[in-house]
Structure formats: structure tokens, C-alpha cells
Amino acid sequence: MPTVGVMTDTVRQPVDASTPDVTQAQISAQMEDAAQSYLRGLADHGRRELHPRLDYPAYRSSVLRHPTKDPVPVDPEGVELWSPVFGERDVAAVEADLTAVHAGEPLGERIVVTGRVLDAHGRPVRRQLVEVWQANASGRYAHQRDQHPAPLDPNFTGVGRCLTDDQGWYRFQTIKPGPYPWRNHRNAWRPAHIHFSLFGTEFTQRLVTQMYFPGDPLFALDPIYQSILDPAARERLIASYDHDLTQPEWATGYRWDIVLDGTRRTPTEEDVDA
Amino acid sequence: MPEARGIRPVETPALDPTPGQTVGPFFGFALPVPGGAEIAPAGAAGAVRLHGRVLDGAGSPVPDAMVELWQSDTDGAVVQQAGSLRRSAGEFTGWGRAATDADGWYEFWTRVPGGGFFSLAVFARGLMHRLFTRAYLPTAASDPWLSTLPQDRAGTLVARAQDDGFVFDIHLQGDQETVFLDFSARDRR
Numbered sequence: 007m008p009t010v011g012v013m014t015d016t017v018r019q020p021v022d023a024s025t026p027d028v029t030q031a032q033i034s035a036q037m038e039d040a041a042q043s044y045l046r047g048l049a050d051h052g053r054r055e056l057h058p059r060l061d062y063p064a065y066r067s068s069v070l071r072h073p074t075k076d077p078v079p080v081d082p083e084g085v086e087l088w089s090p091v092f093g094e095r096d097v098a099a100v101e102a103d104l105t106a107v108h109a110g111e112p113l114g115e116r117i118v119v120t121g122r123v124l125d126a127h128g129r130p131v132r133r134q135l136v137e138v139w140q141a142n143a144s145g146r147y148a149h150q151r152d153q154h155p156a157p158l159d160p161n162f163t164g165v166g167r168c169l170t171d172d173q174g175w176y177r178f179q180t181i182k183p184g185p186y187p188w189r190n191h192r193n194a195w196r197p198a199h200i201h202f203s204l205f206g207t208e209f210t211q212r213l214v215t216q217m218y219f220p221g222d223p224l225f226a227l228d229p230i231y232q233s234i235l236d237p238a239a240r241e242r243l244i245a246s247y248d249h250d251l252t253q254p255e256w257a258t259g260y261r262w263d264i265v266l267d268g269t270r271r272t273p274t275e276e277d278v279d280a
Numbered sequence: 281m282p283e284a285r286g287i288r289p290v291e292t293p294a295l296d297p298t299p300g301q302t303v304g305p306f307f308g309f310a311l312p313v314p315g316g317a318e319i320a321p322a323g324a325a326g327a328v329r330l331h332g333r334v335l336d337g338a339g340s341p342v343p344d345a346m347v348e349l350w351q352s353d354t355d356g357a358v359v360q361q362a363g364s365l366r367r368s369a370g371e372f373t374g375w376g377r378a379a380t381d382a383d384g385w386y387e388f389w390t391r392v393p394g395g396g397f398f399s400l401a402v403f404a405r406g407l408m409h410r411l412f413t414r415a416y417l418p419t420a421a422s423d424p425w426l427s428t429l430p431q432d433r434a435g436t437l438v439a440r441a442q443d444d445g446f447v448f449d450i451h452l453q454g455d456q457e458t459v460f461l462d463f464s465a466r467d468r469r
């Protein structure tokens with residue numbers, strides 16, 4: 007059991023001696039500097055950054071974990087022009103329903119999340135693996151290392167898998183995850199998100215990312231979301247609420263399409279006849 | 281072996297990509313699967329071990345990283361076989377996934393790739409976006425593309441032979457920083 011804390015005057019609060027000493031204001035100032043310098047550069051030379059900055063010190067764990075040398079340009083060859091194959095035997099159909107894993111219903115807001123996986127030319131990525139993982143409705147992961155004092159839900163694990171269909175569609179039924187605190191700085195909170203892992207038709211398209219929910223008040227404060235300096239690029243991580251996906255008396259619906267990096271190989275007939 | 285695929289001239293992509301994000305600290309209960317790193321049965325005839333450490337810029341192990349391996353079969357063929365998440369004995373899929381342990385070690389059991397290198401993708405908490413690299417076999421160290429790199433940089437891409445296979449450390453940063461690959465560079469020219 008996590009240590010929940012003691013009663014103070016009227017409000018129960020966690021007791022924690024190791025609160026980081028960096029403030030949100032300091033982190034926000036760092037993020038603002040990076041954002042401004044990116045926008046100035048964009049005005050100068052027009053080069054957009056479509057992925058996060060690897061060197062983004064406002065996410066403090068990145069400081070010793072980002073390469074300092076430029077990646078070396080190389081044409082993909084051999085296996086890199088192909089992707090591993092996953093099939094029905096890798097993924098059971100029930101794995102797309104994160105609410106159906108345990109005997110009881112998980113607590114929280116039941117949602118449907120669906121969309122298409124496409125390549126940069128708009129072609130569907132067919133019959134390919136999509137994996138998700140997330141916190142429960144209280145913002146707690148069913149992971150040993152998550153010790154934040156919010157309740158675990160015995161009816162929710164928060165891991166899902168599915169294969170895209172022939173038009174590139176994936177679909178999960180789950181619970182809307184809660185925001186959660188982390189130790190990047192004092193009073194750091196992650197906006198609610200679902201982690202996604204994706205494969206394309208080529209190894210070079212491999213992507214791990216996070217999907218967010220519209221209107222989250224924590225976006226501006228979060229160095230992971232803000233590490234994508236291009237405003238239009240980071241908004242691609244926000245799903246849209248879609249009332250047509252909402253099911254009466256059952257679940258609200260979110261739509262989120264995913265576009266993988268461009269492929270370099272010659273398209274085969276199978277790719278083109280989509 | 282599937283039909284050969286060539287590199288085509290780059291068309292301007294119609295859609296901007298969905299950006300990456302860090303894998304975070306909590307992937308361990310979701311992405312690694314039992315047997316996921318055992319692409320060939322450990323210790324079996326013809327099986328080799330590929331292992332190494334993921335290290336940060338201070339030389340400290342990264343205990344919350346994940347490495348994915350994708351490779352050709354021993355004869356160089358690209359394998360298009362499902363089953364990497366639920367393996368059957370004797371079936372080789374060419375793809376595996378390994379989380380690092382408390383000392384930053386990852387470990388695969390696999391076969392020697394006929395293509396000359398193991399293709400790797402690296403993920404970690406604190407790493408904003410996945411990195412690609414290659415672990416070349418010691419016998420492929422004279423690869424023409426490798427020889428276009430400065431010698432000390434090229435050396436970071438060559439695995440070291442050991443009794444049961446190969447060692448390949450991945451330095452995210454620092455003096456021995458591994459060469460990471462940019463497959464999309466041509467798209468921007």
C-alpha cells in the first residue's frame with residue numbers, strides 16, 4: 007500500500023520529504039524560451055520540427071539521455087525496408103477492450119477511442135499491431151513503480167492491443183485516464199493521456215507516442231507535450247470528441263488518426279490498391 | 281524471401297507525421313511480453329546472444345530503456361512471419377523486444393543476421409523520441425557505408441564477438457555516443 011499521508015487541519019495530503027525544488031514557474035519559463043526561439047527560427051528559415059526536441063531540458067530526465075550529435079543520414083536497406091508482421095495469433099480480439107479484462111467493471115468514464123493508421127501518403131497501414139497503455143481513472147498505473155497515492159482499480163489493468171483492419175482502422179474501448187503527478191518539478195502533473203505504440207510497413211516508421219484529450223488545462227504546463235515545439239505538430243496528438251462515436255447509455259467517443267513517417271521503399275501492388 | 285524492394289525517388293509526403301513522445305517510465309507492464317526477447321531459443325544450436333547496456337551521458341546505466349531488434353534470417357532473407365508476441369517453438373520471426381534490467385542490460389537470443397547487421401530501435405524514459413541504430417557484425421566492419429564515417433564513430437556501430445554471440449552497448453550521449461540514424465534526411469533535401 008502506498009503511504010497516503012496524515013490528516014492536516016481538514017484536508018488529507020501526502021507527506022513527502024523529497025519534493026523536487028524546481029518550481030513550475032522555472033520550468034514554464036524554460037519552455038517559453040524554447041517556444042519563442044523556435045518561432046523566431048521558423049520566421050527566419052521556415053524549417054518546421056515535426057517531432058519533439060531530443061534536447062529539451064525542461065523535461066529534466068532528458069538532460070543526460072539525448073544524443074548531442076546529429077543523427078547520420080542513411081538510406082534504409084534490407085530489413086529496414088520491411089516491418090515485422092503480427093497476426094491474429096499475436097493479439098486476441100478481447101485485448102481491444104480494456105474494460106473487459108477483469109470480472110467487474112472498472113471505475114471511471116467509459117470511452118471508445120478509434121481512428122486510422124496512415125502513412126504520409128494517406129495510405130492505410132493494414133493488419134498491423136497497435137498497442138496502448140494508460141493510467142486508470144484516478145491517474146494511477148498498475149505498475150509497481152507508480153507509487154502515487156491514488157487508488158488502484160482491481161478491475162482495470164490499462165493495457166490493450168489490436169490489429170488495424172484493411173482500411174487501417176484501430177478501435178479500443180477503455181476508461182478515460184486521469185491526470186497524474188510526477189517528479190519532474192514541484193507540483194508537476196501530466197495531462198491525461200494514452201500511450202500508443204505503432205508499426206508501419208517499414209521499420210523506419212516505428213512510432214511510440216501519446217494521445218491527449220481536448221481542452222486539457224495541463225497542456226501549457228507539461229514539458230513532455232511542449233517538447234514538440236511546433237504548435238500545429240503537437241496539436242496532432244489531441245484526439246477530437248466525436249458524438250457520432252458516442253454510444254447511447256454506454257460510452258463517449260474519441261477519434262484520433264495517426265500518420266507515420268514517410269516510407270522510402272517502392273510501393274507494391276498491395277499498398278497501392280487501397 | 282519476399283520480393284525485393286528498392287528505394288524510390290522521394291515524393292513529397294501529403295500528410296505531416298504524428299509526432300513521437302517518450303515511452304515514459306511505465307511501459308514495463310505493457311510492452312515487454314514473456315519470451316519477447318528470445319527470437320531463437322536460448323542456447324539452441326545456431327542461436328546467438330546479442331546483449332549490451334544502455335548508458336546515459338554520465339556513463340550510468342539506463343534501467344528504464346527498451347530495445348527492439350529487427351533482423352534478417354541467417355541466409356539474409358527478410359522474414360514475414362507473425363508470432364513475435366506469442367512464439368511457437370522453432371519459428372523465427374526476426375523481431376524481438378527487450379526491456380533493460382536494473383543495471384541497464386538488454387539481452388536477446390537470436391540468429392546471426394545474413395544482412396550483416398541487427399537493426400535496433402531504442403526507447404527510454406527521458407528520451408523524447410525513439411532512436412534508430414545498427415549493430416554490425418564484427419565480420420561486416422568493412423561495410424562501405426560504415427567506412428564513410430569517421431573511424432571512432434563507425435566503431436560505435438560494430439558489435440564485439442563473444443563466446444556465445446555479441447556485445448553491443450548503446451551510449452545515448454557522451455564521448456562514445458552511438459551513431460544514430462536519420463532515415464528521413466533525403467525527404468528534406
Ligand SMILES: [Fe+2]
Pocket residue numbers: 141196199201304306
Ligand atoms: Fe503516462
